[in-house]
Amino acid sequence: METLTLARPGLAELVAGVRELTARSDAPRTTAFAVADMLRERLPSPEILTEQERLGDPDHYIGHTLHTEAAFSILAVVWRPGQGTVIHDHIAWCAFGVLQGVEYETLYRLDGDHLTEIGRTANQVGEVSGFAPPGDIHRVLNTGDSTAISLHIYGADLSAAPSSVRRVYDLPVR
Numbered sequence: 001m002e003t004l005t006l007a008r009p010g011l012a013e014l015v016a017g018v019r020e021l022t023a024r025s026d027a028p029r030t031t032a033f034a035v036a037d038m039l040r041e042r043l044p045s046p047e048i049l050t051e052q053e054r055l056g057d058p059d060h061y062i063g064h065t066l067h068t069e070a071a072f073s074i075l076a077v078v079w080r081p082g083q084g085t086v087i088h089d090h091i092a093w094c095a096f097g098v099l100q101g102v103e104y105e106t107l108y109r110l111d112g113d114h115l116t117e118i119g120r121t122a123n124q125v126g127e128v129s130g131f132a133p134p135g136d137i138h139r140v141l142n143t144g145d146s147t148a149i150s151l152h153i154y155g156a157d158l159s160a161a162p163s164s165v166r167r168v169y170d171l172p173v174r
Contacts, residue, residue, distance in 0.1 A: 008066060010044030014074060015067050017042060018153055022071040028132040028155060032093035035072075035153055036130030039097050043128060046100045046149050049076050054100075056080045056147055065158065073158035079103065079148040084141030087115065087169040092155035093132035094164070098123045101148025108137040114172045123150070137169060 017038045022031060046054055053064050056078035067074040079101070087108060096103075107119040115137065123129065132155075142148045154164045 008044075008048050010042065010048055011066055011074070013042055014039070014044065014153075018072050018074070019069075022155065028093040031155060032095055032130035032132045035093075036095040036097075036128050039095050039151070039153065040128040043097045043126065044099065044151065048099070048151070049078070049149065054078060054147070054149060056083075061085070061142075063152075068157050068159040070157050071155065073154045073156060073164075075152045075154070075158070075164075077150050077152060079140075079142035079150070081142055081145050081147070085139055087137060087139045087171075087173075088165045089137045089167050089169075090131075090133055090154070090164050091161060091166045092164070093130065094136070094152055094154050095128065095130040096123075096150050096152045097128035098125050099149040099151055100125060101142065101146050102144050103148050103150050104141045104143050106139045106141075108139075108169070108173065109135075110137060110169070110171075111174075114174050115169055116174055133166065 021034045061079045061083040063075045063077045065075050103123040105121050108115040109118045
């Protein structure tokens with residue numbers, strides 16, 4: 001029986017680059033920034049997803065797992081207008097880049113019994129960033145009128161974890 005492998009333009013180069021960087025065993029924040037720098041140079045086009053995958057889901061944002069291995073996972077996330085996350089943090093470092101649309105992000109700091117908003121950014125096509133816990137509490141939202149697509153590289157094997165989210169924050173924001 002023949003196995004058909006889906007061609008994902010640019011994915012093989014990303015996997016090789018991330019594999020090389022994660023093999024160094026640097027501190028999580030250092031790795032996140034190094035992967036972000038590499039992603040900035042190798043950011044693929046939205047065509048890394050099929051036409052059907054780029055449509056997203058009408059009910060909620062959707063992540064398409066493109067690659068997993070012990071040291072990292074690569075996902076493409078499709079956000080239709082109005083879709084977003086709850087306030088959360090992550091189990092591992094992350095680097096992400098925007099392939100299409102705008103990804104609006106609000107950053108928070110945990111201050112005991114409440115969260116304090118510490119920043120907002122509108123991540124445009126081609127923009128790349130990286131972060132690592134602790135201090136990675138955020139919310140992502142597509143407030144635009146077109147579908148947004150972003151590529152996320154997490155420093156964890158998401159085939160072995162239920163999610164990249166460590167904790168959801170249901171606290172007042174001040």
